[in-house]
Amino acid sequence: MRFPTQRLLTSAVFFLTIFFGTGSAAWAQGTATITGKIDNSVSDSVLLELYTVPASYSGQSHTVALKGNGEFTLQVPVAEPMLGELVHGPESVMLYLQPGDNLDVRVDAEDFVSSLKLKGQGFVENNYLVQFERKFEEEEDYQVLPSNIFKQEKNFLLFLDERRQDQRKFLEKFLKSNKVSEAFKAYAQAQIDFSYANDRLTYVDVRKRVGGLPPELSPTYYDFLKEVNLNAPGALRNQAYLDFLNNYFQYRALQEQPTNLERDYYPTLYKLVKQELRGSARDMMLSRILSQTFRFGYVPDADAMYLDFQKEVKDTNYLSYVTSQYRQFRRVGLGTKAAAFTLISSDGDSVSLSSFKNKMVYLGFWRTHCGICTVDQLAYKYFAEQLASKGIELLQVSVGEDFNTWKANIAQKKLPGTHLYAPDLSAQILKDYDVKSFPAYFLIAPDGTLINTNARRPGHAEGARDIAAAVDQYRNSSARK
Structure with a gap:
């Protein structure tokens, strides 16, 4: 079993990110308005994909036609702070949206990301993410790949510590001169903390993937995991947190050394998540594990886990999502009869x-x-x-x-x-x-x-x-x- 490297291959702002809600009570109606203009447009419309479906790669799509001069206006339901992807042709940009935002977005379709200009309510938060992206996600010195991954443990940890320190200073300086919501503070802090934790956790596996020799680790290398708050408030909205949870529970499942890894892998993940997470974080991860189990796990296990999930989880959003996944994939699960043809x-x-x-x-x-x-x-x-x-x-x-x-x-x-x-x-x-x-x-x-x-x-x-x-x-x- 190998760890995915999503965090290393994608960025915090300009990639397809998933939003995970925090409970059905929080999903009451609110709105955000996005106006803007697209110069040198390549199509006659713009789409905003809101990632409001918990534990899912899908969301709510909102499309509007461009005016003759490339201007547009979108008003969308935003229940609580979430991410949305503004798409035009083959290009897209991620936006952090909160109820009441009135954000103006202007881009040139020929240079989508670099030409991005923002103003209005919601500008401050999105401007931070753009600046953070340009400083820490685009500069090679701050990246694990291609060269820092080949450092030995001491120097690799020094690199991660220095990057985290620079990111914290960047956020601290920003907050001194800008007023943002507590939700955004939690989101920004989660990006820093869980990027560090995920890159440290996946150090050995990523190094192997790119052809490096396995490093010799000190006996205390993984002790940092004891200090990670798996249920960090506000972290659910952040992709770095999701990446870390995926990799962390894979790591923990392998530590359990199940008798038959292929057969017992998903039930082991499910058990560990129930033990170590709580609240919406637990419900979200259980939903993701069940979705994977329906696709790749054994049918008897999937059925038993699904029944337990229905008893354990009360949030109707997660229940609805998992039920739809169960109905879709149950017929082609491991152990089912192959369809005749x-x-x-x-x-x-x-x-x-x-x-x-x-x-x-x-x-x-x-x-x-x-x-x-x-x-x-x-x-x-x-x-x-x-x-x-x-x-x-x-x-x-x-x-x-x-x-x-x-x-x-x-x-x-x-x-x-x-x-x-x-x-x-x-x-x-x-x-x-x-x-x-x-x-x-x-x-x-x-x-x-x-x-x-x-x-x-x-x-x-x-x-x-x-x-x-x-x-x-x-x-x-x-x-x-």
Whole structure:
């Protein structure tokens, strides 16, 4: 299990950030008004995405047409301080919004971020974030990557301490001459504290990812975690806090050393969050873990955790979100029966999943103009050769190609396995397997149950080895029953 590096690859202001609310009572109606002008516009509208859905990557979308001179006005519901993404064409900028804000935003579409100009109610908070971004997120000296990650422990911690000290001085100086809400103070402080904690926590893993040798850590390296306030007031709104919680509970789950990490990982996360978090932070993280469990965990575990969640969590916003996730992904969870299908093969035959009863099946989905799919096609022959001794049936579904062109492509590339055809994105098999992006790969056991809903790609360096290991693990487990 590896730690993600979202904090290292994205910024605090100008990236897709998620807002997590603090409870249903706080989500009463309020409004914020955003006016502005976009010079050299590339489309006829502007969109504001408010991230008000707890534990979700989706939010409320508000779109308005630009006037002839590029001006616009948006009035949106803002229940409490939250982040919103102002989008025009391919560009976007994040805004910190509070009830009652009347913010004027002016940008040039040809240089979206650098040309940003703000004024009005809400200017002070957003100006701080812009200045913080430019000083600490864009200057390489303050970044973990590309060079600071290769420092040994003593110098790496010195780098983190000096960065945090500079950030605290920056915030302190700003607050002396600017009046902001207590909510924003908490947000700004969380950005500093949890960026430090997250970068320190992920030091070893990120270093490995970029090819560095694992550093020798002192016995007390992780003692700082005892001082971190996991339930920091006001931190829920901050992406750095969310990144830290994700990585922290992954770290804690590995410390628990569950007997079967693959099987017990999500239940272990769920248990730890219940033990160590409280209030909305707990509800938010439980919601995220359940959403992941529905996608990648074992169905019996997901069902049990979902029942417990319904008893433990009273906030209707989280309950509604998790219920929608459960209904969406429950049918393709690990341990469920793989959906039956019958499709035309490249040989012109009708082929059904039932034709491979009592066999291990590797099922993939490709689509025309998918670059990664093309990479996987190039690796497919070698992938098949590596798995030849495992007795796995390779089934590949291609979506949306011209039928004759598709057949010719299969023949020309001499791709092994069974190749099936789905005419377009409305094909029932895509709905049954909840395929929304390409490529997608599944591993189906001989008894017809799904044992991996996010299987390794053929083009992945460890693809064949990981699939072989999964097959061996399944067979060994079945033999012990």
